[in-house]
Amino acid sequence: MILSIVLKEWKEFWRDRGLRLIVLGYLAVYAVSLLVSAVQFLRYEHDRVVAEKSARESWINQGEKNPHAATYFGLVTFPKRSALSILEPGALPYLGVAAYLRTGERTDFVDLPARDRSPLLSLVSLSPAVCWQLVFPFLIVLLTYSTLARDRETGMERYLLAVGSNRATLFFGKTLGAGLVLLVIYLVTYGLGGVVASVAGGFAEEDMSAWLLIGMFYLLFSAAVFFLSLAISGLASTSRQALVGGMVMWLLVAVVLPRFAADYGRNSVASPSALELSRITELDMEKGFGDRPPREARAEETLNMLFRELKVGRREDITMNLPGFEFISEAEVEAASRRGRLAQTRQILAAQTASMERGAAFSPTTAVQLLGSTLAGTAAEQRYPVTDSAELYAHRVRRILNRELAAKGKELGGAFTSNRSFWNQIDTFDPDLPEQIEAATARTRSIVTLLVWFILALLAAATSGLVVPQMGERS
C-alpha cells in the first residue's frame, strides 16, 4: 500500500508541468552558479600561478641594491584554494588574496575580492552552497506544502480512510513519495557539483572525504527543512495556510536566523580594529613592552651589547655594519609585539565565531554554513595558519637580508649592494592548503545542532501527520 502511494506521488509530481518547470528552473540556476564558481576558481588558480611567477621574477631581477632596501621592495604571496571552494566559497570573498611581505607593512592577506564586487553581493551571492542553503529549502516548501494539507482540504483524506487506508500508511507513503523526488533532485545537484569540482580543481588528499561529509550535512539540513515543511502541512487546515506557514519558516530559517546568528556573534564581543592593533604596536615600539625597553634605551642597549661582544669601546671600532645590526634587532622587537597583539585579536575573532556557533542552535543554516565552509577549507579561521607561516617567512627573509648587510656592509655602508645571485638564494614561499577534516572535528556544536534540528523536525512532522489530526478531529 505504501509503495503504491509512493509511486502515485512520484508519478503525479513528474506529470505536473508547472512543478517540472520549477525543478528545471532550479537546476538551471544551480548549474549557472556552479559554472561561474568553477570559472572563478580556474581564473583564480591561473592568476595565482602567473602572479607568483611574475612576483618571483620581479624579486630576482630587482637589480643591485642594499639588502635592507630590498626588504622595502619585498615579496608578494597568494593563498591557495581547495577544489571544494567551488561548491562552498564560505568566507573567501571577505578574505584577502595578497600578502605584501615588506618592511613596514603588516603581514596579512589584503585586497578583499568583495570590495571590488557589486553591492548586490550583500543581498544574494549565488553559489552552489547558497543554492542548497537558500533556494533548495524554498523548493522543498513549494513541493511539500500541500502534501498533507490538500487531501484534508479536498476531503480526499476522509475518503481514503473510509475505504480502508490508515493514517500511518498515508503519512509514510506521502512523505516517502515527496522525499524521494526531493532526494533525487538533491543527489543530482550534489553529484554534478562533485564532478565539476573534481574536474576543475582536481581533488586533493582530503577533498573526497570532505565532499562526502559536506553532502551528508547538507542532506541532514535539507531533511530537517523537509520535515518542518511537512509538519506545517500537517498542522494547516488549508493548502494556503500551509504555504504561508512554509514561506514564513523558509524566511526565518534560510534568511533571517543565519544573519541574526552572525550579528549575535559579531556583537557579542567588540571587533578588534586593525587600527587599534597598529596603534598599540607603535606604542610598544616607542615605549617598550614586556621586558623590552623603550626605543632610545633599546638602541643604547644594542650598542653596549656590541661593545661587550666585540670587546671594543667606540662605534668606529665595531667590525660590522651597525645600522644592519639595529635593523635585525628592531625587526625582532616589532615581530614579537605584533605576534602578541595578533594572538589577542585572533582570540576575539574566535570568540565571535564561537558565539555565532552558539547562536546556530536557533539556526540550522548557520550550522551547515560553518560545517560546509570548514570542510571546504574556506572558513575564516583556516586562513590563520597560512598568514602565520607567511609572517614567519617574511621575518626570516628580513633577517637574512639584514644579516647580509650587518656582516658585509661595514666598509661600504648604505652603498653596499647585493645582486641577483643573492636574491636567488631566498627561497620561495609555498603556502599550504588548509586542513579540512581535522578543522571540521572542532565544529561539534554545529554537528549536534544539525542532528537536534533533524530529530525535532522529524518528531514534529510525525506528530502533525499522525497524532494531531486524530486529536483535533479536523478531517
Add this chain to the structure above:
Amino acid sequence: MNRSLLAVAAGFLALGLAAGWSGRHTRETLQQIEVHVAQANQQRLEIGKLNAGFTSTEGRPRAEDSVVASADGVAPWMVSGTPSLAGAAIGQAAFRRVVWRPTSWGAEAGLEIFDNAQTMAAGHFDLALVMVFGLPLVILLAPRHDAVLLVLGPAVSLAGILLTGAPLDRPDTWLRTAAWLALTGLYGACWWMVRRREPAFWQAAVVYVTLVVLLPGLASLLAELVLPPPSRLEIAAQKQVALRPVMAKTSRELAPFYETHPEFAEGGRTPADYDRIRLAAEAERQAALASVTQPAAGRVAFHRIAAQLLGMSSPAAIFHLALLETAGTGVSRQDSFEQSALDFGRKWSAELKARIGRGHPMRPADLDSLPVFQYQEQPVMDWLISFGVGAVSLIAWLGVVQLFRKKAA
C-alpha cells in the same frame, strides 16, 4: 482591519524592530573605529611632539631631523564618519571602510578594518534585509490585499530607523530617512500591483523567489562572467613589475639613508638631503603604481555598472542598491570620502614641501600647526542621484506590472 492582517502587521513590525535593535549594535561597533582613529592620532601627535625639537647629544642626526620622517610619524589616520542610517543598512560599511593617511606626496589607503570574515560572509540582519525580503512576502501572502499594506513598509521602516539610534539632530538623517521611506513605499507598491493580479498562491511564491533571490543573484553572476572585476592577484604582481625599475633607481639614490633612515645618513648627506630625495622618489613610485591601479579602478567601475544594469531586472535589486546609497553604506559615500582624503593629502603634501624649504626640522609647534583632517559628509547630490535612479526604476517597474495586468484583463 481583520485579525489576521493585524497579526501579519505585528509580526512584520516585530521583525523590523529586531533588525533595528541589531542594527543599533552594529552601528555602535562601526562608531568604535572613529574612536580608535582619534586615539591613534592623538597618540601619534604626542609621541611626535615629544621627539621633535631635540638635537642629538652625540652630534649625529636623528630621524626627527627629517621633515618627511617627522611628518610621517604624526600623519593622521583618516576614516569616513559612520553614516546616519548605517544601523538600518549595513551594506558595504563593514568591509569597504578603509583607513587612509596623508603622505609626503598625497594620500594612500592604509589599514583595512579588521572584521570577522566568517560573520561577514553570513551577512547582516538589518532593516534593509527585512524590507527587501519581508515586505513582499507580507504583501503577497497577507490575508487581504488591503491598501493598509502600502503603508506597512514605511511605517515599520520608520520605527526600525528610530531604534537604530540614528542621530536625529542632523538634517542629513531626516533627508535620508524621507528618501528611504519613499523608496519603501514604491517597492511596496510594486508588490501590491503584483498581488492585485491575483496569482495563485504558489505562483506568487515563485514570482517572489524569482524576483527577490534568483534575479539579483543571477545579475551578479552574469556580471562576474561577462565583465569580471580585475584580478587582485594580477594587480599585486603588476605593481611589483611597475615598481621594479623605479625602486632600483630610487634605492640607489636613497642608499646613504638605507632607504628610509635619515638617522643613519652617510657620506656627508643630511636629513634635508633625505627629504629632497624622498619626495622625488615617492612621486616616481606613485606614478608607477598609478599606471596599474587606475585602469583597475576603471574595470571595477564597469563591473559594478554591469551588475547594476542587470539588476534592473529585479525590483528587489533596484531597491536594495538604492537603499544602500540612501543609507550612505553603498559605494558612493566611501568614494566621496576617498576623494576628500586625496584632497587633504595634497594639502598635507604642499604643507610639507613648504616646511622642507625652511631649512629646519619640525618643532612641537610646527606639528601642532599641521593641517587637521575633518570628515566632510558626502555631497547630497551624490546619493540623491542614486536615490532618483532607484525611484524612477521602481516606478518603471510599477508601469510594467500595470501593463501586464491590463493585458491579462
